[in-house]
Amino acid sequence: MKKVSIWDVVKKSGLSLVTVSKVLNNSPTVRESNRQKVLQAIQELDYRPNAAARNLARGSTGLIGLTLITLQDSVFDGIVHAVNEALEENGYFLALNVCSSPDGGLKPTNFLFQEDRVDGIIVLSPMEEEQYVLELKRKKIPFVIIDNQIEKTNATTVNVDNYIGGYEATKHLIGLGHTRIAHVSGPELFLSARERRRGFEAAMAEAGLSPLAVACTEFNIRSGFDVAKEWLRSGIVPTAVFAGEDGLALGVMDAFRDEGYRIPRDLSIVGYDDQVFAADIHPRLTTVRQPMEQMGQQAVRLLLKLIDGSLKRNTSVCLKPELIVRESTSPYSPTP
Structure with missing residues (x-):
């Protein structure tokens, strides 16, 4: 059986995609008669909007970018997995960019830094932080930095103490x-x-x-x-x-x-x-x-607040690390 799409709702209701999108987003600017047509079409078709449809409805790409310098690090790997899971829960997809060049990968061709390619960016442990901040602010792309290098950076950050x-x-x-x-x-x-x-x-x-x-x-x-x-x-x-x-x-x-x-x-x-x-x-x-999982989750939480406009100023989150005692340490014993 063919899965019902937002376009089926458009056809069934006889209204435009814009109107259907507004109804899905509970916009108050839709005429009540048109709202009822859309709601009736949704009910008759048993339509359930997926993440892509919700993104289309809110006029976004549905993509969040994450840029980092290497994948050969299990801490980075843990953070990326936590980010991916948190984004999936919120109907977003992750676009990953590994920047191994000396300039940290900040190039005009970097697809993450082009307008309308992504809804926001998470920058993980950047090498050229000032360049990233200037470029992203200039292009008005919402972003969060995990593990920033500049102590008083002009950005929203997530760090470990x-x-x-x-x-x-x-x-x-x-x-x-x-x-x-x-x-x-x-x-x-x-x-x-x-x-x-x-x-x-x-x-x-x-x-x-x-x-x-x-x-x-x-x-x-x-x-x-x-x-x-x-x-x-x-x-x-x-x-x-x-x-x-x-x-x-x-x-x-x-x-x-x-x-x-x-x-x-x-x-x-x-x-x-x-x-x-x-x-x-x-x-x-x-x-x-x-705390890799918390780092990823907090970065996504802050970024989504920046995207929806509920976070207006730079915010810094600082998480606590944990000492794990194993067998490589023992009480001092003078050599006989």
């Missing part, structure tokens, strides 16, 4: 009796990396301790390995490390094990993000979990 995450990770190590604690951080470009480091430094200062070493590098396993090897070559031997990302933590673990150290007996380590591998490696990694 990375300061608290870094603070709690470091307090955990201090609470286990460690005092020779080092930190390996991600690139200064990322506000999240800067905030995690700030939390680390605050916890150390509060305990009357000085960081044994602090390094800034790229977010990947190899960088963590190289930093730890350089520490060991220089005679810097911490009993604990807070790594600002799980890949960095894994690299540090590999470097120390390569030199004969045992984890967590000789070195305790905390990562950040709770990537999918964190619970699978040996020993399982103590880390700070990002």
Whole structure:
């Protein structure tokens, strides 16, 4: 049996698509006699508007764009899935754009940034945030940034309290009796990396301790390995490390094990993000979990409010991370 469409209602009622759309949207500008014709046609046809019809009725594309720099990150993957589910619940479809170019993918040909292509855009951890904000505001495209890099950005944002995450990770190590604690951080470009480091430094200062070493590098396993090897070559031997990302933590673990150290007996380590591998490696990694599902849901909630006009000014949502204690940390034990 053929599925009834909005066009069948148009034909049955003898009225225009615009009039049918207005009735579906409960517009007060429709003549009562015409409203009754449309409602009668809907009843006789047993018409149930799908998402595409609702979008057509409200004069929108029904698409929400999401732009990000990589898919090779399980946190990003979790956020994208949460966004997709929340959009489906609200009758929207997701258009994904992966921008791996040095300029963050902001090009005139980027289909997400063309007027009338999408109803709104979610920008995930942008590299060139100022360009994005200027372009999207110029084109009057509603947008929300997840994990922004500029502290006082002129946009609606969803972030995690990375300061608290870094603070709690470091307090955990201090609470286990460690005092020779080092930190390996991600690139200064990322506000999240800067905030995690700030939390680390605050916890150390509060305990009357000085960081044994602090390094800034790229977010990947190899960088963590190289930093730890350089520490060991220089005679810097911490009993604990807070790594600002799980890949960095894994690299540090590999470097120390390569030199004969045992984890967590000789070195305790905390990562950040709770990537999918964190619970699978040996020993399982103590880390700070990002609330991926909430991040995606909150971004969609705010964006839809911007689209329907109920949110008039920039809003910032800051979510709490969660320390997940596993087997890569243990109480400090002096080497015999």
